[in-house]
Amino acid sequence: MVLQCAIIFGCLALGELLVWLTGIKLPSSIIGMLILAFLLQVKAVKLRQVEGMANFLVKNFGFFFVPAAVSLMLYFDIIRAQWLPILVASAVSTVVVLVVTGWIHQISRKFF
Amino acid sequence: MEFLSNTYFMLALTFAVYAASQILQSRTGWSFLNPILISAIIIIAYLKVNDIDIDNYNESGRYIEFWLKPAIVALGVPLYKQLSTIRKQLLPLLISELAGCVVGIISVVLIARFLGATQEVILSLAAKSVTTPIAMEVTKTVGGIPSLTAAVVICVGIFGGLAGFRVMRMSHIGSPIAQGLSLGTAAHALGTSRAMDVSDKYGAFASLGLTINGIFTALLTPTVLSLID
Numbered sequence: 001m002v003l004q005c006a007i008i009f010g011c012l013a014l015g016e017l018l019v020w021l022t023g024i025k026l027p028s029s030i031i032g033m034l035i036l037a038f039l040l041q042v043k044a045v046k047l048r049q050v051e052g053m054a055n056f057l058v059k060n061f062g063f064f065f066v067p068a069a070v071s072l073m074l075y076f077d078i079i080r081a082q083w084l085p086i087l088v089a090s091a092v093s094t095v096v097v098l099v100v101t102g103w104i105h106q107i108s109r110k111f112f
Numbered sequence: 113m114e115f116l117s118n119t120y121f122m123l124a125l126t127f128a129v130y131a132a133s134q135i136l137q138s139r140t141g142w143s144f145l146n147p148i149l150i151s152a153i154i155i156i157a158y159l160k161v162n163d164i165d166i167d168n169y170n171e172s173g174r175y176i177e178f179w180l181k182p183a184i185v186a187l188g189v190p191l192y193k194q195l196s197t198i199r200k201q202l203l204p205l206l207i208s209e210l211a212g213c214v215v216g217i218i219s220v221v222l223i224a225r226f227l228g229a230t231q232e233v234i235l236s237l238a239a240k241s242v243t244t245p246i247a248m249e250v251t252k253t254v255g256g257i258p259s260l261t262a263a264v265v266i267c268v269g270i271f272g273g274l275a276g277f278r279v280m281r282m283s284h285i286g287s288p289i290a291q292g293l294s295l296g297t298a299a300h301a302l303g304t305s306r307a308m309d310v311s312d313k314y315g316a317f318a319s320l321g322l323t324i325n326g327i328f329t330a331l332l333t334p335t336v337l338s339l340i341d
Contacts, residue, residue, distance in 0.1 A: 009182060063148075065177070094216075097212050099280075
């Protein structure tokens with residue numbers, strides 16, 4: 001488990017380092033995720049060296065953002081004032097994403 | 113009753129409330145009883161009733177929130193497992209994901225702006241389609257309110273899971289791959305679990321949609337936002 005943590009936190013630390021060095025506007029965690037997938041692909045890291053910890057984190061990641069959802073109580077005023085744009089924009093946009101992604105995929109499958 | 117705001121007590125409370133919410137959801141099978149949403153409502157009520165400051169709760173919360181970043185890194189494992197599928201149909205996947213991602217950001221921003229939302233709220237909505245940890249990171253990067261994003265993302269997931277198949281039937285999206293992909297792209301983990309209910313094949317493509325759209329949204333949101341500003 002310690003080795004698994006070392007690998008996962010190592011990827012995260014590399015991500016932090018890249019953000020610090022280049023100043024790119026990307027979350028360090030996303031870069032860390034890409035680094036981990038890359039290391040697995042080139043066999044520098046073996047699946048069994050990370051799988052246990054990774055499965056634990058992925059399966060439970062809903063729990064990790066409960067505190068963020070609780071912090072929502074700080075923004076009740078904003079939500080009360082702007083619930084209509086938030087609701088309508090999110091719902092309409094979700095339908096648009098569903099339809100556009102599906103259509104484009106069905107159409108592009110015919111060409112490639 | 114100072115003990116009610118004890119750091120370890122509130123940690124234990126968070127674990128217990130979340131576990132109970134999970135049981136509640138699996139017993140009833142109702143997807144709108146999302147454990148994150150239910151836990152947050154119960155904890156907010158607890159804090160209000162006992163007059164505990166949110167800063168006090170965050171003393172406990174930061175130990176939980178700390179695991180968000182490593183959890184995103186861990187998504188590299190499912191991503192790696194899907195690499196061979198991705199490579200086989202690289203172009204259709206990338207094109208449809210790119211379209212879904214860009215259209216998702218632009219539509220939510222333009223509609224919110226048209227309806228008079230403030231800039232802070234608009235920025236918080238941009239990443240609404242992708243899984244919460246990624247969406248919150250993106251919101252932090254572009255300068256929105258991360259916890260507003262968290263709430264919106266959960267609601268989007270519940271809505272997408274409930275309405276997804278009906279919307280796709282009405283718009284003649286029939287292929288299982290396209291259906292799964294769309295659900296994961298538009299409604300992240302909740303869409304994926306809905307797709308998983310139908311079959312593993314739907315589920316695999318939904319998690320692919322979730323992953324690729326997560327990456328695209330993280331990579332492209334700052335650029336797309338600056339283009340339509």
